[in-house]
Amino acid sequence: MKVRPVDLVDVFVYLVVLGAFTQLLPEVISESFLLALLTAILLKLVLEVVLLVKKRIITRIRGARNVWIRVVNIAALLLVLPGSKFLVLELVDWVFGDAVHLGGFFQVTALIIVLMLARGGVRRIFEPAPIGV
Numbered sequence: 761m762k763v764r765p766v767d768l769v770d771v772f773v774y775l776v777v778l779g780a781f782t783q784l785l786p787e788v789i790s791e792s793f794l795l796a797l798l799t800a801i802l803l804k805l806v807l808e809v810v811l812l813v814k815k816r817i818i819t820r821i822r823g824a825r826n827v828w829i830r831v832v833n834i835a836a837l838l839l840v841l842p843g844s845k846f847l848v849l850e851l852v853d854w855v856f857g858d859a860v861h862l863g864g865f866f867q868v869t870a871l872i873i874v875l876m877l878a879r880g881g882v883r884r885i886f887e888p889a890p891i892g893v
Contacts, residue, residue, distance in 0.1 A: 766883065767804065773878050774800035781871055787863035788871070799852060799860050803875065806851060810844040845869050 778796050781788040790796040817837045824830040845868045852862055862868050 766886075769882060769886070770879055771797075771800050771804050773882050774803050774875055777871070777875050777878050778803070781862075781867075781874075785863060785867060787861070787867050789861040791859045795856060795860050799856065799862075802851060802855060803848065806844075806848055807872070807875065810840070810847070813840055845872065848872065 775797055778788075778790065778800055782790050782796065790799060814837065817833050817840065821830055821833045821837070824833060842865075845865055848868055849862060849865070852860055862871060
């Protein structure tokens with residue numbers, strides 16, 4: 761597995777967002793900078809896998825010729841969306857124990873939404889301009 765520059769940028773964006781959440785929400789706790797950095801790396805890995813799963817499910821929904829296959833894939837997507845938040849909570853608890861706490865379901869949902877928005881915003885900033893513009 762090769763680490764691309766965009767992956768490092770994502771981790772730093774995640775670290776900044778996680779730091780902001782740690783400062784603004786008392787439910788979000790990271791006992792040190794190193795733990796926050798390791799949490800950002802864990803979030804990057806988990807969210808990449810979740811995004812990959814979501815994209816595959818959406819591809820199957822769009823390509824389904826049978827209504828029942830489409831319904832099953834939509835149901836799978838509806839399970840993956842909240843399930844990914846519980847996955848993040850459980851993995852962080854399992855890896856870091858009491859040293860890192862991301863709050864509850866709603867705090868993690870807000871965190872992930874802000875992470876994805878910040879990631880998208882930073883990627884747009886660094887996106888190369890089209891030729892001829």
